[in-house]
Amino acid sequence: MKTQQYRRIMGIVLFCLGITMLLIFIYFPIIWMVTTSFKQRAEAFKLPPDWIFTPTLENYVWVLTRSTLPRCYVNSMIAGFGSVLLASLIGIPAAYALARFEMKRKEDIAFFILTARMGPAIGFMIPFFLMWKTLGMLDNIFALILTYLTFNIPITLWMMRGFFQAIPRDIEEAAMVDGCTRFQVFFKIVLPLVRTGMLATFTLCLIFSWIEFPFALVLTYTSSVTLPVSVTQFITHQGIEWGQMTAAAVLISLPVVIFAIAAHKYIVRGLTFGIIKG
Amino acid sequence: MKKLIRPTAEREERKLRYIMFMPAFIVILSLIAFPFSYCLFLSFFEYNIDMPALGMHFSGITNYYKMIFDERFYNGLITSFKLATIALPLEILLGFLAAILIHYRSFKGERIIRISLIIPMVIPPVVVGLVWKMLYNPEFGVINFYLKQLGLNPPAWLSHPQWSLIAIAITDTWQWFPLIALILLAGFDSIPVELIEAAKIDGASYFKIIKHIFVPLIRPLILFAVILRLIDILRMFDIIYVMTGGGPGIATETLHYYAYKIGLSHGGNISYASSLAIFLLFLIEGLALLILKVSRGEKA
Numbered sequence: 316m317k318t319q320q321y322r323r324i325m326g327i328v329l330f331c332l333g334i335t336m337l338l339i340f341i342y343f344p345i346i347w348m349v350t351t352s353f354k355q356r357a358e359a360f361k362l363p364p365d366w367i368f369t370p371t372l373e374n375y376v377w378v379l380t381r382s383t384l385p386r387c388y389v390n391s392m393i394a395g396f397g398s399v400l401l402a403s404l405i406g407i408p409a410a411y412a413l414a415r416f417e418m419k420r421k422e423d424i425a426f427f428i429l430t431a432r433m434g435p436a437i438g439f440m441i442p443f444f445l446m447w448k449t450l451g452m453l454d455n456i457f458a459l460i461l462t463y464l465t466f467n468i469p470i471t472l473w474m475m476r477g478f479f480q481a482i483p484r485d486i487e488e489a490a491m492v493d494g495c496t497r498f499q500v501f502f503k504i505v506l507p508l509v510r511t512g513m514l515a516t517f518t519l520c521l522i523f524s525w526i527e528f529p530f531a532l533v534l535t536y537t538s539s540v541t542l543p544v545s546v547t548q549f550i551t552h553q554g555i556e557w558g559q560m561t562a563a564a565v566l567i568s569l570p571v572v573i574f575a576i577a578a579h580k581y582i583v584r585g586l587t588f589g590i591i592k593g
Numbered sequence: 594m595k596k597l598i599r600p601t602a603e604r605e606e607r608k609l610r611y612i613m614f615m616p617a618f619i620v621i622l623s624l625i626a627f628p629f630s631y632c633l634f635l636s637f638f639e640y641n642i643d644m645p646a647l648g649m650h651f652s653g654i655t656n657y658y659k660m661i662f663d664e665r666f667y668n669g670l671i672t673s674f675k676l677a678t679i680a681l682p683l684e685i686l687l688g689f690l691a692a693i694l695i696h697y698r699s700f701k702g703e704r705i706i707r708i709s710l711i712i713p714m715v716i717p718p719v720v721v722g723l724v725w726k727m728l729y730n731p732e733f734g735v736i737n738f739y740l741k742q743l744g745l746n747p748p749a750w751l752s753h754p755q756w757s758l759i760a761i762a763i764t765d766t767w768q769w770f771p772l773i774a775l776i777l778l779a780g781f782d783s784i785p786v787e788l789i790e791a792a793k794i795d796g797a798s799y800f801k802i803i804k805h806i807f808v809p810l811i812r813p814l815i816l817f818a819v820i821l822r823l824i825d826i827l828r829m830f831d832i833i834y835v836m837t838g839g840g841p842g843i844a845t846e847t848l849h850y851y852a853y854k855i856g857l858s859h860g861g862n863i864s865y866a867s868s869l870a871i872f873l874l875f876l877i878e879g880l881a882l883l884i885l886k887v888s889r890g891e892k893a
Contacts, residue, residue, distance in 0.1 A: 326697075326799070333694045334706065341709050344767065345716075347735065348724045362738045409617030416610045426885060431625040433881045435828040437852045438870040441635065441863055442628035445642075465624050468617060497606050501613075526717035528831040533857055543719040547835060550723075557727055564720040575715040579708050583775045586714065587821065590888045591776050591814075 348568075352561035359557045374562035384563055387545040393456050394531075394541055395524040398463035402520055405464075406471030407513065411501060413472065414479035415487075425476070429588055432469040436529040439465055444533050456539040462530050467520045470585060474519065477589040478512030479505065515581035522571050522578075523585075542567045629874075636868035643861030656868035665855075666869065669848035672758065676847060677826045679762035680769075684822060685815065687766060688773025693803060695774070696781045707778070710771035718768065718831035725764040726751065726836050754844040757837050761845055764832055769825070773818045780811035813887055820884045824877050848873055 351359050353370035378384050412418070413425055431439075443462050444453075452458040482505060490500050506513075528543040535544060546567060549560035575582055583591055639652040660666045695706055713721070728736050729750040740747040748756040784806065792802050828849055833839060839846035839854060846854070848869065856866020 330694065330697055333690070334702075337691055337694065338706070338709065340767070341713060341771070344721075344724050344728060345712065347728065348720075351727070360733045362733065362735065364735060405616045405620055408613035412610055412614040416606070416614075418610070418614075426881075428621060428625070430878055430881055431621075431629075433824055433828075433877055434629075435849050435852075435870060435873045435877060436830055437849055437856070437866065438632050438874045439628050440853070441856055441867055441870060442631040444857065445635075445863070446628065446631070461624060464620055465628075468620055468624075472617070497609050522715055526715065526719075528717070528719050528834070529853075532834075543717045543831070546717075546719055546723065550835070555723070555727065560723055561727075564723060568716045568720055571715045571717070572712055575711050576708055579711050582711050582714070583772070583779065586772055587776065587817075590817070591779050 348561045348564055351557055352565045354558060356558055359561075374558040375566070378559055378562045378566065382545075382548070382559070382563070383540065384542070384545055384566065387540050387542045388566075390456060390535075390539050391525055391542040394459045394463060394539075395521050397456075397460040398467050398524050399517055399520040401460065402464055402467035402471045403513070403517060406468050407475050407506075408501075410472045410475030411479050411505065414476045415484075425472070428469045428472055432466050432588065440529055440533045443530065447534060453534060454536045454539050459531060459534055459539060459541070462534060463524050463527065466523060466527075470520055470523065470588070471516055473589045474516040474581075474585060475509070475512065477584070477592075478509045478516075482508055512581075515578050515585070518574050518578040519581060519585035522574055525571050632867045632870055632874075635864050636871050638864045640864040641861050642863050649864075652864075656865050657872075659865065660868065660872065665843060665846070665851055666848070668843055669846055669851035669869075672843075672845065673827055673847040673849070676758055676762055676765075676829070676845075677823055679759055680765045680826055681819060681822055683762065683766040684770045684773050685819065687770040688777060688818070689815075691770065691774040692777035692781060693807070695778060697799070707775070710774055713768045713771055716768070719835050721764060721768050722832040722835035725760070725767070729760050729836075751837055752841050754841055757841060757845050761832060761836060764836065765826065765829065768832075769822060773822070776814055776818045777811055780814040781807060784810055817884060817887050820880050820887065824880050824884070827873065827877055827880075 350364075350366075350368075352374055353372070354365075354368060355371050355373060358365060358368055413421060418424070439462075443458075447453050447455070447458045447462075450458075486504060486508075487500050490504050491497070495503070526543060527541070531541040531544045535541065546560065546563050549556045549563065636656050637651065637653060638649050639647075639655070640649040641647060691710070695703060728734050731737055731747075731749040731752070734750075737747040737750070750760045751757050788806060789802060792806060797805070827847075829847060830849055830853065833845055833847060833850050837845045839850050843851075852866045852869035852873065854860070855869070856863045
């Protein structure tokens with residue numbers, strides 16, 4: 316009996332230790348980022364670090380007034396919302412079609428769409444760079460919106476297809492027997508049922524557009540630069556401006572972290588293309 | 594059931610099917626199929642964007658032939674897989690440990706910890722790279738400071754030919770081990786509680802339960818996670834861009850990054866970069882097919 320009790324206590328101690336270590340590992344870089352952003356230049360480089368210090372908003376003020384960050388914020392919002400709206404408009408009906416209607420080689424079509432999300436970015440960076448260059452649309456936010464559809468459409472299709480498939484067919488058929496057309500069924504019965512799913516998909520696509528880097532790097536230069544590209548401007552020849560960089564980093568990460576927490580039930584599903592229901 | 598639907602409804606349904614799928618079909622054709630084909634097309638040509646005067650010439654399979662003798666191509670391929678062999682075991686191990694730990698007992702803060710796992714994954718990779726670059730800094734970085742305090746002689750991480758790759762792998766691990774943990778947790782949660790209870794009554798220790806119940810049941814999930822992460826490591830870009838830019842030398846230049854460098858940032862040899870992209874695409878496509886098979890097998 317004694318050994319069993321000993322074992323139980325050991326188990327709890329190990330458990331608490333493990334959880335603490337896990338939390339430290341996850342949060343250390345994040346805390347470091349946040350604290351550095353509130354430090355003055357000299358303090359930021361100080362070792363051993365001061366864990367308690369008088370915070371300053373200097374870096375935030377600099378970033379918000381003297382860098383291009385506010386403008387990039389607007390760009391990122393336009394690119395994100397624009398692309399996600401378009402992707403929903405086009406992708407949701409298509410996802411329903413893929414889930415419900417009989418189509419030849421349905422699975423192959425779905426797989427082909429998915430590979431666009433999995434393929435290497437360079438395979439799209441090159442053709443898109445040349446395409447937009449030919450059309451004179453480099454550094455154009457609308458071009459970026461369209462380019463982001465290459466990953467937003469696959470995510471929307473795969474996520475929404477899963478949500479549609481989860482609705483029992485009987486509901487739709489009953490409505491049709493009662494005299495609804497397919498069209499009415501889709502709008503009046505199916506869509507309200509997948510409201511949460513739509514919201515989750517929307518949020519996920521927004522997150523993916525917000526953190527997207529390679530396309531924005533190649534397709535934008537000045538007027539339509541997005542946030543992830545703008546943060547690299549803090550890498551100068553003299554080194555990295557840590558205080559300003561971390562302040563920008565916090566401002567960029569905050570919206571996505573909030574969105575992710577709001578949609579936390581669906582993040583894993585989104586990252587595994589709806590395969591793992593998490 | 595079908596007979597109940599009137600013939601006009603059937604015609605209407607066929608029409609609706611086209612209306613609903615057409616826009617997506619057009620977008621997929623123009624924004625996914627066309628760029629892909631264009632890339633493939635380019636790979637059979639000789640074209641340098643930095644020297645537009647030379648024009649574009651058909652060159653057959655020269656670009657692919659060139660790959661065979663290109664040392665940097667092999668270096669890229671090896672670097673990509675080296676990165677995967679360092680990062681994947683770390684991610685699986687940490688993810689597995691985190692998953693067992695969280696599943697071990699239900700506790701008050703469980704939801705908070707599960708949500709915490711999501712945070713690294715959604716922070717922009719560029720930001721993750723920059724923050725870790727700061728931590729790795731040999732002079733002012735906190736990692737080396739503490740390692741020195743422990744009496745160790747830490748490497749200069751990102752400017753060291755071998756350690757730079759490990760540093761990137763650790764950064765990638767920080768960002769993505771939560772995904773593995775959450776995938777495995779989804780698997781653990783689906784294991785019936787009765788099964789675990791029964792084993793406990795029979796006197797099995799927690800380690801035995803893990804070994805004989807958890808691991809066999811989630812094996813397909815582990816395989817799924819491994820392939821998914823392997824694909825993502827092969828296409829890694831952001832972190833390498835901000836942390837090392839492929840350096841020192843070409844020590845952290847993965848195949849993906851090499852293609853970017855030679856095609857778009859230095860050199861402008863966009864046709865050769867296209868052939869590298871196509872090579873990488875087929876490599877990933879093969880892995881993607883595998884992942885689909887695994888996930889289907891799991892459902893069946």
